[in-house]
Amino acid sequence: MISQTVPMVGEEFVMGYRKQSVWSKWIALAFFFGKVGSGMFILAVLLNTPLIALAGLVIENVGKGGALLIHLGRPARFWRAMTRPQSSWISRTVWVMGIFTVIGLIYLVLPAGSPAWQIFKVLALVSAVVVAITDGFVMNDSPAIPLWNTPMLPFLFLFYSLLGGTSVFFFLVHGGWASITPLVDLETLETALIIINLIGVAIYLGSMVNATATARESLRLLIKGPYSGMFFGFVVAIGFILTLVLTLFLGASGGTLVVGLITLADLIGHFFIFYLLLMVGVYSPVLGKLTI
Amino acid sequence: MARYGMVIDLKRCVGCNACTVACKAENGTPPGIFFTKVLEQVAGQYPIVKKKYVPVLCNHCLNAPCVRVCPSGATHKREDGIVLVDYNKCIGCKACVVACPYKNRELMPEGKLKEGHFKGYLTPFEQVKYKKFQEGVVVKCTFCSERVDQGLEPSCVNTCPAEARVFGDLHDPESKVSRLIRQRGGIQPMSEANTDPSVYYIE
Ligand code: SF4
Ligand code: SF4
Ligand code: SF4
Numbered sequence: 001m002i003s004q005t006v007p008m009v010g011e012e013f014v015m016g017y018r019k020q021s022v023w024s025k026w027i028a029l030a031f032f033f034g035k036v037g038s039g040m041f042i043l044a045v046l047l048n049t050p051l052i053a054l055a056g057l058v059i060e061n062v063g064k065g066g067a068l069l070i071h072l073g074r075p076a077r078f079w080r081a082m083t084r085p086q087s088s089w090i091s092r093t094v095w096v097m098g099i100f101t102v103i104g105l106i107y108l109v110l111p112a113g114s115p116a117w118q119i120f121k122v123l124a125l126v127s128a129v130v131v132a133i134t135d136g137f138v139m140n141d142s143p144a145i146p147l148w149n150t151p152m153l154p155f156l157f158l159f160y161s162l163l164g165g166t167s168v169f170f171f172l173v174h175g176g177w178a179s180i181t182p183l184v185d186l187e188t189l190e191t192a193l194i195i196i197n198l199i200g201v202a203i204y205l206g207s208m209v210n211a212t213a214t215a216r217e218s219l220r221l222l223i224k225g226p227y228s229g230m231f232f233g234f235v236v237a238i239g240f241i242l243t244l245v246l247t248l249f250l251g252a253s254g255g256t257l258v259v260g261l262i263t264l265a266d267l268i269g270h271f272f273i274f275y276l277l278l279m280v281g282v283y284s285p286v287l288g289k290l291t292i
Numbered sequence: 293m294a295r296y297g298m299v300i301d302l303k304r305c306v307g308c309n310a311c312t313v314a315c316k317a318e319n320g321t322p323p324g325i326f327f328t329k330v331l332e333q334v335a336g337q338y339p340i341v342k343k344k345y346v347p348v349l350c351n352h353c354l355n356a357p358c359v360r361v362c363p364s365g366a367t368h369k370r371e372d373g374i375v376l377v378d379y380n381k382c383i384g385c386k387a388c389v390v391a392c393p394y395k396n397r398e399l400m401p402e403g404k405l406k407e408g409h410f411k412g413y414l415t416p417f418e419q420v421k422y423k424k425f426q427e428g429v430v431v432k433c434t435f436c437s438e439r440v441d442q443g444l445e446p447s448c449v450n451t452c453p454a455e456a457r458v459f460g461d462l463h464d465p466e467s468k469v470s471r472l473i474r475q476r477g478g479i480q481p482m483s484e485a486n487t488d489p490s491v492y493y494i495e
Contacts, residue, residue, distance in 0.1 A: 011324070013309075015333035015346060018395050022386040073384020073399060073428025080364035080383050090363035090387050143357050143485055144393035283395050286331065286348050287481050287493070 006285055008217065017217050020145060020281040026071035028275035031135050032164075033063025034097075035157060036267070038132040039165020041104060045125050047180040050108050052172060053124075056165070057104045060097065060131065089138045096134050100127040132161035145281040146211055147218035152204045159200055163193040164270050167243075171263040175256050187251045190262070194247065198240050201273065214284040221280040231276055239269010295354070295373040296435060297462040297490035298449070299472045300347050304456035307332065307345030314451035315349075318436060320421020322404045327433035328448050347457065349448070350375060350396045350433035351481060351489030358388035358397065366429075373462075373490055374435045382429035389430055393485040397432045400425055435459075462490060 009016035041056030069075045082098075085091040104127070107120040136154030143149055170186040172178040205222070208215040222231050242265045250258045307330055315321070315328045328349035335342050352375045358367050359375060366381035367388050377388075389397045405422045408414040414422065425431065436446035444450070449457040460469035469492070472478060478492030 013329050013331050015331045020390055020395075022389045022399055071385070073386070073402075073430075074382065074426075077364070077381070077383045080366075080381055081385065082363075084363050084365050087360045088363040088387070089361065090385055094363070138387075141361055142387075142390045143487075144391055144395070281390070283393065284482060286394050287333075287346060 006213070008221075008282075015285050015287070017214060017285060018283045019221075019279075020283065023071075023278050023281070025275060026067050028271060028278055030064045030067035030071065031157075031274045032267075032271045033059050033067060034135050035132055035161035035270070036164035036168060037061075037063060038100075038128045039161035039163070040168050041128045041165070042125060042132070042162065043165045043169045045107070045121060045128070047169075047184060048112075049178050049180060050112075052169065052178055053104065054108055056128075057101060057108075061101055065097070089134065089141045093134045093138055096127070096130050100124075100131045103127050129158065133158050139277075142281075144283050145218075146215035146284070147208060147277065147281055150204070150207065152200075152207065156197075156200050156204055159193065159197050160270055160273070163190075163197050163266065166190050166193055167263045167266040170252075171256075171259050174252055174259040187247060190266075191244070191247050194240065194244050194266070198244075201235075212284070214282050218280045218282045221282065222276060225280075227276050227280055230272060234272035235269050235276065238265045239273065243269065293371050293463070294461040295463045295490065296352065296440065297373070297460065297469050297492065298349075298435075298446075299458045299460075299469045299478055299492045299494060301454075301456045301458070301472075301476075302344060302346065302493055302495045304454040305330070305345045305347060306454055306456075308453065310451050310453060311347055311448035311457060314447045315433070318439075318447035319434075320418065320424075321431070322400070322407070322418075322422065322425075323409050325398050325400065325404070325431065327431075346493070347448075348394065348396065348481075349491065350392075350435070351394060351487065351491040352435055354488035354490065355486060357391040357393065357485075357487060361387045361391040363387065370437070372440075374437050374440070375432075376434055376437060377430055377432060379424075379426045379429045379431075382426075384428040384430065386430065393482050393487060394489075397430050400427050400429055400431050402427050 007016040009018060037056045037060030041053050044053035044056055069078060072078060081090055081094045085095050103120060103123045107124040110117040110120055133154040136157035139148040140153045166189050170190050173180055173186060205219060208219045221227055243262050246258055246262045252259060309330050312326060312329050319327055321327060328347060331346045331348055333344045333346055352373055356375050359369055363385060364381050364383050366378045369375050386399060405425055405427055408418045439446060445459045449459045458468050458472060460467040462469055464470060472494055473492050476494040478494050480489045480492055
């Protein structure tokens with residue numbers, strides 16, 4: 001038996017692990033805006049702040065929609081992305097975004113408190129949650145990349161969406177740009193969601209330790225390889241530790257500047273975790289288990 | 293109905309890359325874009341080292357993830373099992389590139405078809421061949437469907453000096469590909485991905 005180590009290779013004609021490179025910053029931005037927009041919308045509907053709900057819809061459509069359009073090689077044909085919802089998660093995402101926008105707008109124009117408004121409130125909430133998780137299915141649908149091919153991703157997307165929405169909300173309410181009728185302790189909610197996300201990311205990455213060799217290679221790139229600086233700097237230090245310390249020890253009492261800093265730090269961590277998960281997506285060697 | 297497939301004999305392949313060049317000549321792909329290539333695999337430590345050449349190309353999988361994830365219907369499967377991309381429908385979302393477990397798809401980037409092999413000057417050959425491509429869409433091996441439709445073999449098979457590549461109908465039990473798979477124990481690449489490739493390897 002001849003021992004074999006599988007190298008990480010680029011475009012050269014050598015068998016080994018290969019990194020995906022076609023989904024990068026624009027897809028990461030689309031995911032980011034998709035989650036923050038839907039998160040803001042969910043919180044705004046629950047806390048009765050229609051203007052912020054509208055802002056969530058705009059971020060979803062302009063931010064996510066715009067980033068997706070820029071990503072496309074042929075943006076003028078974007079409408080074709082709607083033609084295969086029976087099998088393609090990208091198609092489903094486009095449909096879900098459209099349905100969410102229509103339901104959200106109807107909810108916003110209906111007279112508050114009316115029976116129809118009550119029904120559309122529930123529909124709007126459900127569609128926003130579906131929007132938040134579908135991007136997770138888009139990533140999860142790639143059998144080639146074991147790091148992404150896990151049912152944990154949609155959950156991670158949902159909790160990040162709620163955290164992103166809460167962070168922005170926390171800032172807007174504290175700065176006096178929005179007021180909420182049911183008095184909710186946004187600071188406690190923010191802290192709880194940071195901890196939930198921290199645990200979620202730890203479990204997700206931890207599960208890769210016992211997964212396939214390819215998944216471990218992705219993990220190695222993330223925590224020891226060329227992306228480790230960004231991971232520990234932006235995701236762990238800024239996204240988790242800084243936000244948690246500031247929220248726990250200063251929080252709302254630290255003033256708008258501190259709350260703004262918490263929001264900014266959270267959004268930086270939020271963008272980079274998904275950007276890095278895209279960047280460390282590794283394919284298994286072509287022959288899989290068939291090796292010499 | 294036929295299901296076209298290929299058997300690649302790793303014992304015969306000498307790594308000459310004649311197939312790679314024949315493919316480029318047939319399809320006229322721009323620099324850096326390969327529909328087929330031959331990967332080197334080295335195992336062991338000096339002085340016990342083993343080297344093998346593994347030709348790779350789109351496996352025209354029966355259960356193709358690239359077809360499933362394509363949101364526009366541009367990637368489709370013909371009745372004979374050949375998986376093709378309709379460049380007029382492709383929106384360039386690259387979902388299929390990410391979904392192909394074999395990384396056998398490539399994006400035709402912006403500017404690629406103007407650049408050519410000589411940076412800004414297109415040879416008459418390139419001018420003719422590049423007409424069928426579009427920028428911003430995804431391209432891949434077609435099993436030389438235009439040749440196959442005329443009863444010819446794919447160009448790589450036709451060129452291989454070692455007869456390491458054999459093309460034929462997997463549904464015909466008497467075809468050479470079916471016999472080789474049966475007699476020599478053909479193995480599908482990355483069978484754990486459940487894609488049911490139409491390309492088999494024998495050793
Ligand atoms: S090898 Fe890749 S591109 Fe070819 S059919 Fe299979 S999944 Fe699709
Ligand atoms: S890049 Fe083109 S062929 Fe590939 S999934 Fe998108 S639309 Fe389909
Ligand atoms: S032409 Fe034949 S022998 Fe040469 S590399 Fe290709 S498959 Fe191998």
